[in-house]
Amino acid sequence: xxxxxxxxxxxxxxxxxxxxxxxxxxxxxxxxxxxxxxxxxxxxxxxxxxxxxxxxxxxxxxxxxxxxxxxxxxxxxxxxxxxxxxxxxxxxxxxxxxxxxxxxxxxxxxxxxxxxxxxxxxxxxxxxxxxxxxxxxxxxxxxxxxxxxxxxxxxxxxxxxxxxxxxxxxxxxxxxxxxxxxxxxxxxxxxxxxxxxxxxxxxxxxxxxxxxxxxxx
Ligand code: 5RP
Numbered sequence: 001x002x003x004x005x006x007x008x009x010x011x012x013x014x015x016x017x018x019x020x021x022x023x024x025x026x027x028x029x030x031x032x033x034x035x036x037x038x039x040x041x042x043x044x045x046x047x048x049x050x051x052x053x054x055x056x057x058x059x060x061x062x063x064x065x066x067x068x069x070x071x072x073x074x075x076x077x078x079x080x081x082x083x084x085x086x087x088x089x090x091x092x093x094x095x096x097x098x099x100x101x102x103x104x105x106x107x108x109x110x111x112x113x114x115x116x117x118x119x120x121x122x123x124x125x126x127x128x129x130x131x132x133x134x135x136x137x138x139x140x141x142x143x144x145x146x147x148x149x150x151x152x153x154x155x156x157x158x159x160x161x162x163x164x165x166x167x168x169x170x171x172x173x174x175x176x177x178x179x180x181x182x183x184x185x186x187x188x189x190x191x192x193x194x195x196x197x198x199x200x201x202x203x204x205x206x207x208x209x210x211x212x213x214x215x216x217x
Contacts, residue, residue: 004034006118006209011035013207013214014080014116015042022046023073025106026060027081028053028099031116035080036063050076052106053099054163070109079110083117083203084129084196090115090203090217091179095132095196098162104194107201115203119210122217127176130155132196133169139191140167146189147171150182166193 001009011034018024018039026032026049036056039046040063048066050073051057057067081103083092092115094100107113131152135143144154152171160168176182179199186195206217 001211003118003120007031007034008038009214010116010118010207010209012038013209014114015039015044017078017080017114018044018046019077020044022077023068024049025076025079025081025110026051026056027079027103027106028056029082029097031082031118032056032080033059035116036060039063048073050106050109052081052102053097055099070106076106076110077112079107079113081107081113081115083115083121083198083206085121085123085126086115086117086203086206086208086217087123087126088217090206091126092198092203093126093129093131093196094198095134095168096129098132098157098160098168100132100196101134101162101164101194104198104201107198113201113203115206117206117208119208119215122208125177126179126197127174130170130172131174131176133171133186134162134164134166134193134195135169136191136193137167140169143189143191144169147174147186150185151175164193
């Protein structure tokens with residue numbers, strides 16, 4: 001099975017977690033796109049969705065889902081999103097698609113966070129995937145120097161602007177043995193909007209597709 005097929009399978013499985021007529025939080029990326037396709041095919045109707053990116057908003061609206069602002073609703077029951085890496089504590093690296101800040105906000109607002117992935121995203125220790133950090137543009141060089149001081153090698157994702165109008169630094173070789181401490185330390189740097197470590201608020205379950213079938217972590 002190729003990766004697209006694994007994404008299709010896990011997208012379909014995730015639809016089972018969705019309650020009819022609920023307000024759903026929806027993440028960003030190709031795995032989430034497979035989930036949105038499966039949701040459309042299932043015929044399940046939502047009251048509305050809260051989206052983590054302009055790209056996801058467009059996809060949801062294209063299948064007839066009403067997208068509302070997070071401020072228009074209380075907490076969400078369920079958030080479905082992908083990840084770039086997950087470990088056995090269900091801590092994640094996210095932000096490969098650059099939507100990490102809105103994703104972290106929607107995850108925080110949700111009682112249950114179901115992360116969907118394929119087995120290629122599973123790691124023993126987070127950090128092989130370069131860690132995305134969203135920064136206010138004027139602070140990009142300052143934050144980059146601080147990240148070098150923390151042992152990382154930041155690379156500016158040149159030509160990319162987040163939905164919030166900010167820049168992304170992709171940090172290579174960051175030591176993430178203690179992801180929560182590193183998440184807090186990076187988020188404390190002036191100019192950082194947030195980093196792509198989801199350790200303080202990990203996923204509640206990771207549902208991932210493997211060559212042996214659907215598994216959970
Ligand atoms: C976007 C994300 C995505 O969830 C992550 O990049 C995984 O994407 P894909 O499902 O395309 O592999 O964090 O900001």
